[in-house]
C-alpha cells in the first residue's frame with residue numbers, strides 16, 4: 001500500500017523553478033531516500049509532503065490526505081525533523097521532549113528515546129549550549145516522539161560523529177521495524193545504501209529515476225570505473241554532463 005503519492009509536483013519561488021516535475025510513491029514501512037545535488041529540489045519536495053509548502057501544480061497525498069489542506073489531521077501522524085532555529089534557546093533537552101510528547105495522543109516514551117539518542121547526559125542542558133551533533137540528535141528524537149506513521153528526516157545525520165551516525169541508522173531501522181514509513185533526504189551515499197529500500201534521484205527539479213541502491217549500482221555505466229559505487233552511480237546520473 002502506498003503511503004505517500006507525489007504526482008507531477010511543481011514548485012516555483014518567484015521565477016525560479018525549484019521542482020519542475022517529480023512523481024514517486026512510497027510504500028508502507030519503506031525507507032525511501034531522496035538524493036541529488038545541492039539545489040536539486042529535495043527539501044522543497046519534502047516540504048510539500050509535510051504541508052509546509054503548497055504545490056503550484058501536481059498533487060501530493062500522504063495517508064490519503066492532502067498535506068496543504070489537511071495539515072491538522074496529518075500533524076498527529078507525521079514526524080518532521082525540525083530545523084534547529086525552531087527551538088527556543090533556553091529550552092532544556094528534557095523539557096523539549098516532554099513538551100513535544102504532550103502534543104500527541106499516543107507518544108513514545110521520551111526518556112527511552114533520549115537514552116537511545118545518547119542525550120541523557122545532556123537532559124538538563126539548554127538548547128543553546130548543545131553542540132551541533134547534539135542538536136541534530138534532539139531534532140531526530142523530536143521527530144519520533146509522537147510515534148508517527150510517517151517520519152520525514154531531512155539530512156538525518158549531517159553533523160554527527162561516526163558512532164552517532166551508526167547509532168542513528170540502527171534507531172531508524174528499529175523505527176521502521178515498528179511499521180513506520182521513513183522518507184529521508186541525504187547526501188551520504190553510505191547512509192543511502194545502508195538504510196534505503198529505494199532512492200529517488202533528482203537533478204535540477206526533475207526526477208531522474210527511482211530504484212533500489214543495488215539496481216542503481218548494477219546499472220551504472222561509468223567510463224573508466226570497473227566496479228562503480230553508489231556514489232559513482234548517482235554522480236553519473238546527476239552530473240551536468242549527463243543533462
Ligand SMILES: Nc1ncnc2c1ncn2[C@@H]1O[C@H](COP(=O)(O)OP(=O)(O)OP(=O)(O)O)[C@@H](O)[C@H]1O
Pocket residue numbers: 013016017018036037038039040041042043044045
Ligand atoms: N525560500 C526560497 N526562496 C527562493 N528560492 C528558494 C527557496 N528555497 C529554496 N530555493 C531554491 O530552490 C532550489 C531548490 O532548493 P531546495 O532547498 O529544495 O534544494 P535541495 O535539493 O534540498 O538542496 P540542498 O542539497 O542544497 O539542501 C534552489 O535553487 C534554491 O536556491
